Amino acid sequence: MSEYEHTCMIRGDGGRTLRAVLDRICNKWTLLIVATLDRGSLRFTDLHQQVPGISQRMLTLTLRNLERDGLVSRTVHAEVPPRVEYALTPTGKSLIPPALALAGWAIEHVSHMEASRAAYEART
Incomplete structure (x- = not known):
């Protein structure tokens, strides 16, 4: 039995919990934000400048989700x-x-x- 199957069996949820966590941490922006914050706390504007290509809206949404999931703290x-x-x-x-x-x-x-990929494309 694989670790994934074992985890799903223990949780009894058919893998929903694992998929939800992986969806959060494996999205396009999460790991870039987490890696950037690993250097220390940042204000929104500074974080926005250091994560290339992210819109303000997407940064806001991602930070809100990370805060909700307990990965990021927000201090006012x-x-x-x-x-x-x-x-x-x-x-x-x-x-x-x-x-x-x-x-x-x-x-x-x-x-x-x-x-x-190149070999596959050449075959098809």
């Missing part, structure tokens, strides 16, 4: 104008090692995958 400082900072929670920080492992795997295997 009582100043005029209000200052809001985002930081990784301990759970968010625990995502860094597996994310780095996945990034390393991707870097190690990207040339093989590209060659396989």
Whole structure:
């Protein structure tokens, strides 16, 4: 039995929980935001500038979801104008090692995958 099957059996939900978590952390922006916040807390504008290509709306939505899931904390400082900072929670920080492992795997295997794609395209 695979780890996935074992996890689904324990949870008894047919894999819904695992898919929901993977949907959150494997979307287009989450890992970029988490990696950026790994360097320290940032204000929204600074985070927006450091995550290339993300719109303000998508950054807002992603941060809201990450906060809801307990990966990011949002701190509002009582100043005029209000200052809001985002930081990784301990759970968010625990995502860094597996994310780095996945990034390393991707870097190690990207040339093989590209060659396989080219061969597949040539056959079809």
